[in-house]
Amino acid sequence: MENITENVTENIAANCSIDHRIHQTLSPVVYIFVFVVGLPANCLSLYFGYLQIKAKNELGIYLCNLTIADLFYIFSLPFWLQYVLQHDNWTYDELLCKICGTLLYENIYISVGFLCCIxxxxxxxxxYPFRFHQFRTMKAAMVVSAIIWTKEMLTSWFVFQHGEVSKDSESHMVCFEHYPIKSWEHSVNYYRFFAGFLFPFFLLLFSYCGILQVVRKSHGTQKKKKVQIKRLVSSTVVIFLVCFGPYHILLVVRSLLEHSCVFAEKIFNVYHFSLLLTTFNCVADPVLYCFSSENTYQFFFKMGDSCLKWLRCLRIETMESYQLNTPETLRKNRAPAEQEEPGLLNKL
Incomplete structure (x- = not known):
């Protein structure tokens, strides 16, 4: 019975005529922006994560793993860019489609996992600064990181059991897209919503509410520092909701209501816009968890100060060389010679 249902679903999907215009207009702009900005930002984030690991700080392990997941997805963006520019026609083999699709989805949930760890x-x-010290060690961070990667790889292996390249109504080879969604995707979508988004969100909210409560009661913390912590906490929660919230809500909506091509056509643009929002996570992660730290700020301040000093010295040298070549300077240089000329004439 399940095989018959699956065949019917595939036949309906083959007849779905969906307008992919959003992929040719908005998606290329987002992919290029994230690639150009996210690649250097995550490389710098990886460097500062390495410095923290070198300083025996367990946060460096989480930051490096988070950055590696972002970089893996960024390296797959050229393939997705070519895919959308060719009107959603996958010209590579199915294995590469599975790899790129896995990097897309695993970036979301590995990022969520390490954001929760941080x-x-x-x-x-x-x-609890003097308790639970055994959970804040380098060894514990490495074990937790291995668990997160293993869990997500097992989820990917389950998805790999199904074919991810299929033909649409225009005979284009589409990658990781099924309209309407297949029966096996329902359970995966519910798992992604509850375990991959809802539970981490409440964990994130609980942790940061506790942090804000302690910071508010602390009398030794400077007011400027308190404002900085509050902004960082609120920005993290907002970016988590903006990047991951719409996509996971639409996952549940699709699983509950998408049974025909009519609904798939209506929700296509909104769903893919929410999927593009998750891509901005690759830019938001290094900004929040690397460039917002005090040490990194001082590093960039020193680097900017050095650049300003170099530009100032270059400007002074240019002005001095310009002054040496001005007509007034030339006149002053000629003045002694002109004063000597009458004496020479008298002697003659």
Whole structure:
């Protein structure tokens, strides 16, 4: 019975005529922006994560893993860019489609996992600074990181059991797109919503509420520092909701209501816009968890100060060389010679 249902679903999907215009207009702009901005930003983030690991800080392990997941997805963006520019026609083999699709989806949930690790580590450090020290070690961070990667790879292996390249109504080979969604995708979507988004969101919210409560009661913390912590916490929650919230809500909506091509056509643009929002996570991660730290700020301040000093010295040298070549300078240089000329004439 399940095989018959699956065949019917595939036949309906083959007849779905969906307008992919959003892929030719908005998607290329987002992919190019994220690639150009996210690649150098994540490389710098990886460097600062390495410095933290060198300093025996367990946060460096989480930051490096988070950055590696972002870089993997960024390296797959050229393939997705070519895919959308060719009107959603996958010209490579199915294995590469599975790899790129896995990098797309695993970036979301590996990023969510390590964001939760970072916020829980901060929560334990601020709320319980002298307890749970065994959970804030380099060894514990490596074990947790291995668990997150293993869990997501097992989820990918389950998805790999199904074919991810299929033909649409225009005979284009589409990658990781089924309209309407197939029966096996329902359970995966519910798992992604509850385990991959809802539970981490409440964990994130609980941790940061605890941090804010302790910071508010602290009398030794400077007011400027408190404002900085509050902004960082609120920005993290907002970016988490903006990047991942719409996509996961639409996952549940599709699983509940998408049974025909009519609904798939209506929700296509909104769903893919929410999927593009998750891509901005690759830019938001290094900005929040690397460039917002005090050490990194001082590093860029020193580097900018050095550049300004170099430009100032270059400007002074240019002005001095310009002054040496001005007519007034030439006149002053000629003045002694002109004063000597009458004496020479008299002698003659």
């Amino acid at each position: 916020c829980v580590d901060r929560y334990l450090a601020v709320v």
